[in-house]
Amino acid sequence: MTQISIIGAGLAGLALARTLAVHGIPSTVYEAEASAQARGQGGMLDIHDYNGQHGIRAADLMDGFQSLVLEGRQASRDVAPDGTVLADRPDDPAGGRPEVQRGELRQLLLEALPAGSVVWGHKTQSVRTLQDGRHEVTFANGARIVTDVLIGADGAWSKVRPLLSDATPAYAGRSMVETYLYESDTRHPATLALVGGGSMTAYDETAGIGLGVQRERADTLHSYAMFDQPLDWFDGIDFNDGPATARTIAAMFKGWAPELVALIADSDIPPVFRPLYGLPIGHRWEHVPGVTLVGDAAHLAPPDGEGANWALFDAGQLGNAIAERPEDIDAAIRDYEAALFPRNIETATAAAAFYPDFTPN
Ligand SMILES: Cc1cc2nc3c(=O)[nH]c(=O)nc-3n(C[C@H](O)[C@H](O)[C@H](O)COP(=O)(O)OP(=O)(O)OC[C@H]3O[C@@H](n4cnc5c(N)ncnc54)[C@H](O)[C@@H]3O)c2cc1C
DSSP states (O other): OOOEEEEOOSHHHHHHHHHHHHTTOOOEEEOSSSSTTSSOOOOEEEOOTTTHHHHHHHTTOHHHHHHHOOTTTTOEEEEOTTSOEEEEEOOOTTSSOOEEEHHHHHHHHHHTSOTTOEEOSOOEEEEEEOTTSOEEEEETTSOEEEESEEEEOOOTTOSSGGGTOOOOOEEEEEEEEEEEESSHHHHOHHHHHHHOSSEEEEEETTTTEEEEEEEOGGGOEEEEEEEOOOGGGGTTOOTTSHHHHHHHHHHTTTTSOHHHHHHHHTOSSOOEEEEEEEOOTTOOOOOOTTEEEOTHHHHOOSOSSOHHHHHHHHHHHHHHHHHHOTTOHHHHHHHHHHHHHHHHHHHHHHHHTTOTTOOOO
16 A cells, blocks of 8 residues: 655644544554644634635534534634724634634644654654655664655745755744633633724834734634834843743833733743744645645745635645546646636735735845
């Protein structure tokens, strides 16, 4: 039987493995992290009916997915820096963008896989194609595998991508700083009231700063402070010193409503720096037999609320293509790539529109 190895147990890699498993096709996922619990998987994702949900359906997990949907979270609000509500869009359960916790979705996928499908603690260090056309993967722990089919689902800084393309992610001209307020219903009721039932955005275009907030399970408020600044602008901030960083970042929102500033100043975690990157618009490659990419590895774009959705979509498309032609997986990969490349132009162009300073490599 053809060996299929998937690098990366994010949403793309797991959804692909699960879709294959639905069709009785075994695969192995190699993940850098030590376990499923190694890193917090915070964040809410709205999973769209036109892309992400196709991937969930291909993985035959729609019922489990529905059970994770957080009610009321499709509400959204635009707020001015002084706290005035500019636009208030109520929840629409038929809106086609149900919200789930990323960690819970990942767990759903993990639990749906045959035991032993994910090999944890295997960080891919290098890959190469052997003379016989198979592919060798060397891991940081010294282990090594040789595989017939190699699929890079290893995100922004993919180690599989260099087999196919020289492209590297470029800075998008914007960074985010992530914070959390836990139990906001009792500890920060005024901030929760301003955020509303789902998500909230506030932006000062002139200053190039903003706040994006999501109301997660248990009324956790998960915020991203946004800064349209070059990377070196952040050099002076010591992100290892949580309280000092919270003070520094909060001070940048001087004059903003106190309920909004509290999202940063009172953060329950040390603020986390998240610079944003994207691959060239329309990233593509010459086909290499037995290798391909899914998700961010294929089309990393600065966030526009679609990346995880397209990652799930890719997984469903590739998984179904392989299931249709298990006797000729390379032809299935070609079919998948033929549809992926034009899609990459469209999706990356849409994402880049949100980032005027993004000049892809
Ligand atoms: C701040 C922010 C907010 C976002 N918000 C949204 C949103 O609201 N909606 C949305 O749809 N998208 C959103 N995105 C985009 C979304 O997070 C990504 O598009 C999505 O996670 C891509 O999934 P993936 O499985 O391809 O990659 P990843 O989620 O990056 O998963 C890759 C996996 O591979 C593993 N890995 C990496 N390197 C190696 C290696 N060398 N060896 C082995 N394993 C490796 C990683 O540990 C990880 O488990 C956001 C992104 C950011 C940065």
